[in-house]
Amino acid sequence: MAGTRRIVVIGAGGAGLAAALEAGRAGADVLLLEAAEQVGGATARAGGVVYASDTPVQKARGVQDSVDELINYYMTVSRHELEPRLLRASAEGTRQVIGWLEDLGITWNPDRLYIAGLEHKPRGHMPTGDTRGLGPAGGAMIVAALLTAVERADNVEIRTGTRCTSLLTGEDQVVVGVRTETGEEIPADAVILATGGFGAGTEMLRKYWPDAVRHGDWHWYLGPDTNIGDGVRMGLAAGGELRGRGGTLLETPNFGRLNDAFTPPWLIYVNKHGHRFVDETDTYCVMPHLIGRQPEGRCWAVFDDAALQKVADGGYVDPYGLGVDLESNWTAAMLRRQIEAGVVTSGATLAELAARTGIAAAGLEATAEQWNADVAGGRDTVFEKQGTLAPVSTAPFYAVELRPAIIGITFAGLRIDHEARVLDTAGRPIPGLFAGGEVVGGLDADVYAGGGTSIGNALVFGRTAARTATGGAA
Template sequence: MDHATDRPTDLTTDLLVIGGGMAGLTAAARAARDGQRVVVVEVGADVGGSGRFAGYIWTAPDHEVMDQQNPNGDAALKRRLVDDFAAAVEWIRSTGVEAKPAQRILSFGRGHEFDTNHYVDTCRRLVTEAGGSVLIDTVTEELLESDGAVVGARVRRSSGEELDITARHTVLATGGFQGSAELRETYLGSGAGEMPLRSNPHSQGDGLRLATAVGAAVGPEQAGFYGHLVPSGVPFKDSGDFVDLSLYYSEHALLFNLENRRFVDETLGDHLTTVALMEQPEARGLLIADGRVYRDWMVPAYVEGAVSVDKFALASRRGGRTGLAESLEELEYLPEDWGYDGPTIRAEIERYNEAAASGTLEPGRALDPAPLLEPPYYVIETIPAITFPFTGILIDDHARVLDSDGRPIPGLLAAGSDTGGLWNRAYAGGLAAAIVFGLAAAESAGAPSSGE
């Protein structure tokens, strides 16, 4: 809509940031430090979003590894992420938040542990100390347009008061649409709406709704999502469960679908196996590990410095479908109401062990082709849980939102999980992308000429 300021409560600012999570607060804090006037609008009762539940900034160490791990991601976005990763880490340190020395993440990544709670709170402080505003419990109703450019937004406070915020640039950083079962069904496929939500509940697709209303393009199709396998029938009690209940060790176990067969190379990453399971019958499967996997991978911390959790004991204690078999023969007695055929599962593991010994595995096991020979056998039924989608608002490598013709929409930027294109059935670091493109958005907002 065309905009005219006519109310005493209306605001004018340089940068309006819609969403107070990792990406939005990064953009806001950097812009404030650079001397811009900033207003942050957050729908929740506090800032931080899902970023408060994380703890590591990491990505692929170079372009070659990024291309190997994420071959279908947008080339320009991938390049910007890798090229600007070191600067993002230094930005974190410049705020006074410690980013610890680099360590290995997954089989290919490199990253740094840091206190994400301290970071988002520090970013908020940088905004307010520079004279900016952070409006919580505030819903963004629509973007404001003038002469083909986005010039701010109309928001509604918890009191019911509406106000128009006029801005030279507006950043969409609402965290994605994973909180909306309807949008998950629309963009991720049938059954996706039933997945457990492994993130804050406020990311309901506001950024997507606002962007498409002004002509933004959305994609890519069938790009998947980031998430992890979790025990079936075990609801999350609090945000600590997002990590404690995630079955990261699946990379070393075997996963069978309801047809009693393996269907994916589990070793490539639990996050990728999660997407693959979503596409299997009823989106549930049987995860089986032996004594070696339990000892070496199920109980120890997934990354250095994290708390160790016995995933099997926790799932059992919380009422998940679990079983402990003292031998392969005992796997034949799986409960019938689970829907799997015990004798077939046993035979499939025996067949797998023979193929592992002869090097003829199908599907292959690129990173851990060892057989499961050491009893006992630990069984957990598992389902996929979503953290954020890979489909979203399309941007260029300057964080400018693109229309259906691939042209930047003047005045409109986006960063973080609201955006699409970077990841396509692959993943190498959500916090890294949020901070790199949050900084890119601040840079574009502060540039004398954005090229729009």
């Protein structure tokens, strides 16, 4: 129809699908382009937690929370590095996203709320829904709900297998479309970048986050291999400003490409001096930082033969509590294979284990003595770790080195304002250019605030970008 706005959304993960759905509902003619052959992006591979406050789900469980408390938490974790207006848009937006997803078919069980960050309130909302085969866990449930809604819209076209290489600009650097890698030029009244981060882009990692690849062939990325930083590169070429640094890393024993977001409580972590330095079940928000600050940045997971015998040998665990089997590093079958291969070191005594790994024997023996006394007393007196505590007292003893090498999320990205407009280096909106999701920087500081903030922000700013691009209220 005459006057209908043409919106091109690049990237069909959580942010892109949310943007396409909202732009379509606003009456725009939407083209959603995805580099991969399947939609979903990093969202489809994620646990699917949405981090939110002051929600009906929390209230149903009797949790008193507020948007202002969440903003204060974000400011504290970021050491006031982040822009308050962006944080308010995020906190208010995620509260709304919970109900919005519910309208799309996602359900939330108040009993499955959990503490997903460094706070003391359960803000991690676990989804329940159909995955449509798009992934293994809750992220795929969210993608499936979004995709189903998008497919019902006759004014939204999805085109997969289409990588974009550059933005088209007109007078005064107004963004007027995109160019694909085949050379096709697609005009648009507005372009929304939702291309994800650059976890699969080794060149960009080396440039913007070299720590992520310092462990060589140990490192790998949880997201799709199409996430190489296309959107960041295109946005910067159009005059955008880069914000943010670092990202999330998960520790790994390098048994294979297995993602364990949560460590079983029967392991203890020690540094080269043999000292424990953390509650081993602590969140991945802080674990890579703590490991990296140990002498030589080294850490070992230690356990004994009694613990190995008690590990469930089913070959799978359900780390996200979704009733979905995901392969784990910490099953008896896996550990036995790695012991036989010599990847997991064994010793008849703790001193022998220490000698074979390079851990200080006196420190390891003292740590084990303290730990075993705590286990016998039913309380970790050092770090107050909860869960099933297992002593380290039955030979043989085992240790395996861990390194923070699994890339989860990249924080560096394009600077936006609270209306999801991409800003130039002078802080001015670039006309016609918007962004949402992991392509955006400035929503995280060094420490990740909590599991589910990335998906929450992707949905919030994907929706916001669409509303702003179509002329609606952000």
